[in-house]
Amino acid sequence: MTDKALQEPAFLVLTSLAGAPQHGYGLVEDVLRVSDRQVRLHTGTLYAILDRLRDGGLIEVDREEIVESRLRRYYRLTDAGAERLAAEAVRMQRNASAAASRLQQLRPEPRKPGPRRPGLRPEGGMA
Amino acid sequence: MTPEQVLERRYRRLLACYPPGYRAAYGEEMLAVALAAAEPGSRWPDPGEAADLIVSGVRRRLGSVRPGPISPAWRDAGAILTVIGPIVMAAFAVRPLPAPFRGTDGWQLFGAASFSDIVVAALWSAVAVAGMLRWRRIALFGSCALSAGLIYELALGAATDPYQFGASEWQVVLAVLITGAALIALKSKHQPISWLTATATAVIAMLLAVLPALEKAPLRPGIGGTTLFTVDSYMLTQTRLSDALPAGLALVLLVVVARQKAAVRSRLLVVLVPAAATLAFDLAAYSGILSIEYPRTYPPLGPGWWQSSAVLVAVPALCFVAGLARLAWYERRLRRQDATGVPI
Numbered sequence: 001m002t003d004k005a006l007q008e009p010a011f012l013v014l015t016s017l018a019g020a021p022q023h024g025y026g027l028v029e030d031v032l033r034v035s036d037r038q039v040r041l042h043t044g045t046l047y048a049i050l051d052r053l054r055d056g057g058l059i060e061v062d063r064e065e066i067v068e069s070r071l072r073r074y075y076r077l078t079d080a081g082a083e084r085l086a087a088e089a090v091r092m093q094r095n096a097s098a099a100a101s102r103l104q105q106l107r108p109e110p111r112k113p114g115p116r117r118p119g120l121r122p123e124g125g126m127a
Numbered sequence: 128m129t130p131e132q133v134l135e136r137r138y139r140r141l142l143a144c145y146p147p148g149y150r151a152a153y154g155e156e157m158l159a160v161a162l163a164a165a166e167p168g169s170r171w172p173d174p175g176e177a178a179d180l181i182v183s184g185v186r187r188r189l190g191s192v193r194p195g196p197i198s199p200a201w202r203d204a205g206a207i208l209t210v211i212g213p214i215v216m217a218a219f220a221v222r223p224l225p226a227p228f229r230g231t232d233g234w235q236l237f238g239a240a241s242f243s244d245i246v247v248a249a250l251w252s253a254v255a256v257a258g259m260l261r262w263r264r265i266a267l268f269g270s271c272a273l274s275a276g277l278i279y280e281l282a283l284g285a286a287t288d289p290y291q292f293g294a295s296e297w298q299v300v301l302a303v304l305i306t307g308a309a310l311i312a313l314k315s316k317h318q319p320i321s322w323l324t325a326t327a328t329a330v331i332a333m334l335l336a337v338l339p340a341l342e343k344a345p346l347r348p349g350i351g352g353t354t355l356f357t358v359d360s361y362m363l364t365q366t367r368l369s370d371a372l373p374a375g376l377a378l379v380l381l382v383v384v385a386r387q388k389a390a391v392r393s394r395l396l397v398v399l400v401p402a403a404a405t406l407a408f409d410l411a412a413y414s415g416i417l418s419i420e421y422p423r424t425y426p427p428l429g430p431g432w433w434q435s436s437a438v439l440v441a442v443p444a445l446c447f448v449a450g451l452a453r454l455a456w457y458e459r460r461l462r463r464q465d466a467t468g469v470p471i
Contacts, residue, residue: 023160024156024157024159025159025160025164028160028164042175042176042179042180043157043160043161043164043176043179043180044157044176044179044180044181044182045179045183047153047157047183048183048186048187055198070155070158070159070162071155071156071159072159073156
């Protein structure tokens with residue numbers, strides 16, 4: 001896997017696997033939960049992501065089970081995957097901080113206090 | 128038929144968009160995910176899910192035609208070949224021509240290597256060292272430059288030297304394969320083989336290359352006090368030792384290859400077999416086992432040159448493609464076995 005930034009679905013899949021090994025449908029559900037129901041992975045997209053992550057050595061097959069005569073293959077994060085996820089999280093955090101800091105600069109500055117009327121004490125009390 | 132069965136049948140049809148090998152490995156798993164995600168009691172796949180399966184399946188089919196991402200096994204194989212390939216090239220640069228190429232002029236074989244031969248051998252050795260040190264770009268640049276030099280030398284020499292083409296062609300094939308290997312190893316971060324293995328391979332290769340030259344026939348007094356080479360003993364030495372280089376190197380390479388993991392080993396063989404087959408073909412052709420019209424006196428761009436060259440280019444190309452196809456078939460079979468758990 002190249003060092004370029006992970007796309008959001010791949011990041012969410014790695015995040016999901018950081019919790020525990022998951023099977024395909026478990027990943028779909030967990031990604032939905034982690035993303036606050038913003039990202040719903042379809043089956044084709046999910047397996048394309050899993051292929052890429054596995055080719056890059058970021059995940060691997062944990063175990064297989066047959067449940068109700070259906071194959072369930074569990075995937076887990078590898079050490080390389082955990083490192084990559086951590087690096088990606090730091091990168092995203094840095095970008096988010098930069099964005100927040102720039103946004104703060106965009107906010108209108110508070111109005112400067114106008115000339116004080118005579119008779120007012122500097123502390124603001126009445127004469 | 129229950130709604131679940133109808134839905135499953137329709138999803139199976141959609142999964143037909145994927146290549147058979149991929150379907151065999153992941154089809155059941157994907158079907159389970161798609162069915163689990165479907166609304167209970169529904170008979171039709173969700174349109175979004177269906178479109179996604181079609182697009183992903185077609186993309187996967189197209190992707191299987193285009194070169195996909197390079198697997199770690201290919202990278203490791205490339206990294207190993209970037210070391211052992213240049214060692215072989217260095218050995219044959221010191222003593223370029225295997226015995227059968229010279230025929231009755233065979234005794235010329237043992238002439239000392241020229242200065243340029245030694246420089247070329249040193250450069251190939253430097254590529255091997257760069258490969259060991261994981262200086263991937265330098266290894267790629269070096270193998271590129273040396274391959275270009277070999278091709279240039281071949282193009283020039285084939286017109287004038289009758290045996291140049293057969294003697295150099297397999298080296299060009301190996302050099303091009305080394306360049307390809309250096310390219311796919313660019314992102315490899317592993318030390319491909321131990322320094323001990325690399326050094327042992329290099330020492331054996333160089334000994335095999337240099338020994339025949341050291342065993343020059345002694346000068347003996349001839350008729351009238353002149354000194355002559357003893358041709359008989361010379362030819363005997365030539366037969367015994369000059370054949371030892373390809374055979375000995377092949378043995379050393381086989382040992383190095385056999386020590387690798389199965390996935391890396393099979394890829395190394397895919398790359399090495401075309402070069403070995405070309406060498407065997409050239410040896411057979413020059414020793415008269417095969418009757419092939421070599422580009423001996425044709426001008427480089429004449430029709431006869433191209434006909435002969437086409438045969439010689441076809442041998443490594445076909446070997447490489449056949450090796451790739453065999454590897455793909457074998458790994459598909461393994462994946463299928465993994466997915467189903469049933470030995471095939």
